[in-house]
Amino acid sequence: MAAVMPPGGPPGTDPFDAGRERLGVPVEIDSIELSQIGEDTMELNMGPQHPSTHGVLRLVLDLDGEVVKDCRPDIGFLHTGFEKSFESHTYQQCITFTDRMDYLAPLINNLGFSLAAEKLLGVEVPPRGQYLRVIMCELTRIASHLVWFGTHALDLGATTPFLYAWRERETLLDINEIVSGVRMHTSFIRVGGLMADVPDEFHGMVNQVLQTFPKAIDEYELLITKNPIWVERTRGLGAITPDDALAYGMSGPSLRGCGVAYDLRKAQPYSSYDHFEFDVPIGTHGDVYDRYLIRMQEMRESLRIVRQAFDNLPGGPVNTSDRKVALPPRNEINTSMESLIHHFKLVTEGFHTPKGQVYVPVESPRGELGFYLVSDGSNRPYRCKVRAPSFSNLSALPHMVRGELIADVVAVIGSIDITLGDVDR
Amino acid sequence: MSGARAAQLLSAKLPDAVVRREEAYGEETVIVEAEHLVAACTLLRDDPDGQYTMPLFVTAVDWPDREPAAPRYDVVYQLRSLRFNDVCRLVVQVSEEQPVVPTLERVFPGMDWHERECYDLLGIIFDGHHDLQRILLPDDWEGHPLRKDYVSFGEPVAFTHNIEWALPAQERPPGMPGSSR
Amino acid sequence: MGLSDAAALSGVALDGGPAGLLHAEADAPALPIPRTGARERTAVQTGVITTTVGKVVAWGRYSSLWPALFGLACCAIEMMATGNSRYDMSRFGAEVFRASPRQADLMIVAGRVAQKMAPVLRQIYDQMPEPKWVISMGTCASCGGMFNNYAIVQGVDKVVPVDVYIPGCPPRPESLLDAIVKLQKKIAGEPASLRG
Numbered sequence: 001m002a003a004v005m006p007p008g009g010p011p012g013t014d015p016f017d018a019g020r021e022r023l024g025v026p027v028e029i030d031s032i033e034l035s036q037i038g039e040d041t042m043e044l045n046m047g048p049q050h051p052s053t054h055g056v057l058r059l060v061l062d063l064d065g066e067v068v069k070d071c072r073p074d075i076g077f078l079h080t081g082f083e084k085s086f087e088s089h090t091y092q093q094c095i096t097f098t099d100r101m102d103y104l105a106p107l108i109n110n111l112g113f114s115l116a117a118e119k120l121l122g123v124e125v126p127p128r129g130q131y132l133r134v135i136m137c138e139l140t141r142i143a144s145h146l147v148w149f150g151t152h153a154l155d156l157g158a159t160t161p162f163l164y165a166w167r168e169r170e171t172l173l174d175i176n177e178i179v180s181g182v183r184m185h186t187s188f189i190r191v192g193g194l195m196a197d198v199p200d201e202f203h204g205m206v207n208q209v210l211q212t213f214p215k216a217i218d219e220y221e222l223l224i225t226k227n228p229i230w231v232e233r234t235r236g237l238g239a240i241t242p243d244d245a246l247a248y249g250m251s252g253p254s255l256r257g258c259g260v261a262y263d264l265r266k267a268q269p270y271s272s273y274d275h276f277e278f279d280v281p282i283g284t285h286g287d288v289y290d291r292y293l294i295r296m297q298e299m300r301e302s303l304r305i306v307r308q309a310f311d312n313l314p315g316g317p318v319n320t321s322d323r324k325v326a327l328p329p330r331n332e333i334n335t336s337m338e339s340l341i342h343h344f345k346l347v348t349e350g351f352h353t354p355k356g357q358v359y360v361p362v363e364s365p366r367g368e369l370g371f372y373l374v375s376d377g378s379n380r381p382y383r384c385k386v387r388a389p390s391f392s393n394l395s396a397l398p399h400m401v402r403g404e405l406i407a408d409v410v411a412v413i414g415s416i417d418i419t420l421g422d423v424d425r
Numbered sequence: 426m427s428g429a430r431a432a433q434l435l436s437a438k439l440p441d442a443v444v445r446r447e448e449a450y451g452e453e454t455v456i457v458e459a460e461h462l463v464a465a466c467t468l469l470r471d472d473p474d475g476q477y478t479m480p481l482f483v484t485a486v487d488w489p490d491r492e493p494a495a496p497r498y499d500v501v502y503q504l505r506s507l508r509f510n511d512v513c514r515l516v517v518q519v520s521e522e523q524p525v526v527p528t529l530e531r532v533f534p535g536m537d538w539h540e541r542e543c544y545d546l547l548g549i550i551f552d553g554h555h556d557l558q559r560i561l562l563p564d565d566w567e568g569h570p571l572r573k574d575y576v577s578f579g580e581p582v583a584f585t586h587n588i589e590w591a592l593p594a595q596e597r598p599p600g601m602p603g604s605s606r
Numbered sequence: 607m608g609l610s611d612a613a614a615l616s617g618v619a620l621d622g623g624p625a626g627l628l629h630a631e632a633d634a635p636a637l638p639i640p641r642t643g644a645r646e647r648t649a650v651q652t653g654v655i656t657t658t659v660g661k662v663v664a665w666g667r668y669s670s671l672w673p674a675l676f677g678l679a680c681c682a683i684e685m686m687a688t689g690n691s692r693y694d695m696s697r698f699g700a701e702v703f704r705a706s707p708r709q710a711d712l713m714i715v716a717g718r719v720a721q722k723m724a725p726v727l728r729q730i731y732d733q734m735p736e737p738k739w740v741i742s743m744g745t746c747a748s749c750g751g752m753f754n755n756y757a758i759v760q761g762v763d764k765v766v767p768v769d770v771y772i773p774g775c776p777p778r779p780e781s782l783l784d785a786i787v788k789l790q791k792k793i794a795g796e797p798a799s800l801r802g
Contacts, residue, residue: 246479
């Protein structure tokens with residue numbers, strides 16, 4: 001129905017009306033039933049190479065005009081076989097794999113796996129180690145949310161937040177680098193504690209972050225939060241009810257956006273999160289805008305946690321004193337034969353865990369990241385299933401985008417903040 | 426203790442379903458019969474004392490030669506209750522010849538993808554699932570990689586002690602993986 | 607053509623001899639650097655430059671590489687960091703990430719390539735118009751890296767031809783910039799007839 005005619009008809013007439021008359025098409029189009037149109041849908045392929053799918057996600061969309069009738073995600077384009085690789089590597093080697101799973105929050109992956117192995121071993125990490133874990137994990141959470149913020153805003157047409165968010169993220173990567181030597185995949189959190197204690201420069205850098213970041217987040221919010229275009233494009237979009245969200249197994253900010261105040265850091269505190277005071281922001285409508293507000297608020301809460309942990313950072317060792325799990329300090333190796341043997345055994349063979357199965361969840365920036373670890377008593381995990389938050393969150397995507405416009409699909413994908421490495425593992 | 430509530434609830438209201446209860450590391454595992462699985466999960470979801478409304482995952486553990494003899498696969502279900510703030514674990518043991526369990530996608534819509542993943546990687550068949558296809562691997566993939574008898578070889582790595590790995594396939598000793606002789 | 611561009615071209619052209627781009631020998635060809643010597647000034651002032659078509663084509667190719675906006679895994683995050691404020695890939699003329707492979711001439715394979723992704727990757731490569739180049743970013747893309755298992759292609763060079771490999775897991779942004787500069791040098795040494 002090519003009813004387009006250049007404007008220029010008599011004043012007061014709709015150029016489109018004139019065009020339709022000329023083409024002999026009835027002017028009244030309201031009589032066409034929407035359901036009749038719906039029988040003739042178009043199938044559109046989106047991805048896996050698409051700038052706004054945050055990786056290699058493929059969506060098959062059934063479209064009626066611009067309205068999404070159905071959405072079938074196709075995943076697995078980044079399936080890496082982590083769970084098989086775990087089975088052939090020792091526990092300490094597995095830590096390096098966990099980094100690369102959810103590559104935006106590597107340290108939180110480290111923590112989840114370490115906590116699971118420590119539960120099997122019955123090992124307790126000293127307070128300083130726990131506090132440093134909390135600091136590093138919360139900085140990672142901020143870094144992850146910054147990537148989400150930048151890319152989510154970029155998907156909806158705002159370029160500036162992308163540049164701003166990455167500017168701040170670089171300072172967090174600098175902290176990663178000063179503590180571990182690597183920018184992203186630090187493997188800093190190990191079974192039994194940390195890779196090492198933090199260097200002196202760490203304190204100044206964290207202080208710098210604590211001073212500059214609140215202002216930076218204010219700046220982001222000034223740009224976006226009340227921006228009419230942003231509000232128009234995100235409010236009321238991709239809404240999901242709390243019951244539906246739970247039935248799909250959604251967790252993290254996507255679940256809290258529906259008003260469910262469930263945060264594992266509060267509900268089942270691990271690694272001494274119960275020592276810190278922080279709020280769990282929740283939404284009311286469960287839409288894209290609420291999820292946006294929650295993540296922005298979470299960055300502020302993370303800063304609060306870092307501030308408290310940083311101010312009350314206890315002294316002492318960072319690693320467990322169990323020499324069968326954590327490497328002995330260097331000076332001990334030089335003087336004690338036993339330490340040398342432990343060191344040799346740990347490096348060549350690793351430690352053996354008792355038989356059994358445990359499930360340990362942690363709160364990743366995307367939701368409940370769980371490690372279900374089965375041990376047969378050897379030095380390698382017999383089976384390690386990763387309960388990936390992005391996987392469950394993404395499975396609710398068809399439910400959320402049905403009936404929305406195709407241009408809004410990217411907004412919904414951005415708002416559930418998936419990492420394809422986490423989805424496909 | 427995590428999971429104890431579910432175990433007690435199932436023992437009290439659906440005793441037929443419970444085969445055995447195991448407890449370790451402060452986590453209780455309930456081993457249930459496959460035919461009672463849907464009833465058990467519905468009970469855990471709907472009972473006021475259960476309220477396990479959130480599906481966490483389903484996976485399976487492959488035990489090819491278990492001592493004493495037992496079915497080969499443990500199909501593991503993990504559920505979470507937000508109201509009572511705990512998790513529970515159900516295990517269904519299925520045999521190598523018939524690795525079939527009933528689907529839970531009508532109890533928890535979120536189990537849909539997890540069951541497909543479990544089918545894809547471990548070959549457990551979820552009876553009644555509306556679309557039991559591979560999800561992570563290509564459709565034409567052969568085998569189920571997370572089974573213990575699936576050899577996961579990317580490419581041999583040649584070190585000094587196994588330099589023959591560096592040989593082309595036709596020159597490798599017979600019987601060696603990848604050998605064409 | 608701007609004044610400095612003309613100077614760059616004429617600088618090369620007037621040098622002539624074996625150092626010229628088309629006559630590059632086994633030793634790495636030098637990038638033509640804008641120079642402001644007396645002879646070049648004269649060339650610009652007279653408004654006449656002499657060069658060869660091949661040099662102009664190569665200059666055009668290496669000066670504005672357009673990468674495909676195509677990330678796979680962790681390395682894609684570092685690729686984004688490279689394009690972003692601190693590292694600023696636009697200093698090397700390679701910041702125009704194109705979402706459509708039809709408009710791109712450089713593919714940065716940033717991350718591990720799963721078996722399921724390999725045919726897709728090849729298709730994207732085939733969709734790119736000639737001339738095109740490939741940077742294999744990171745250990746996973748180059749050789750499979752730590753993921754020596756059933757799911758990962760052991761090196762993207764099994765699927766597409768690779769011009770520059772970058773080690774690292776993930777490589778630092780500086781490494782990617784270095785790879786781009788190396789690729790530019792390589793392109794500068796290629797005869798125009800070699801590709802497309």
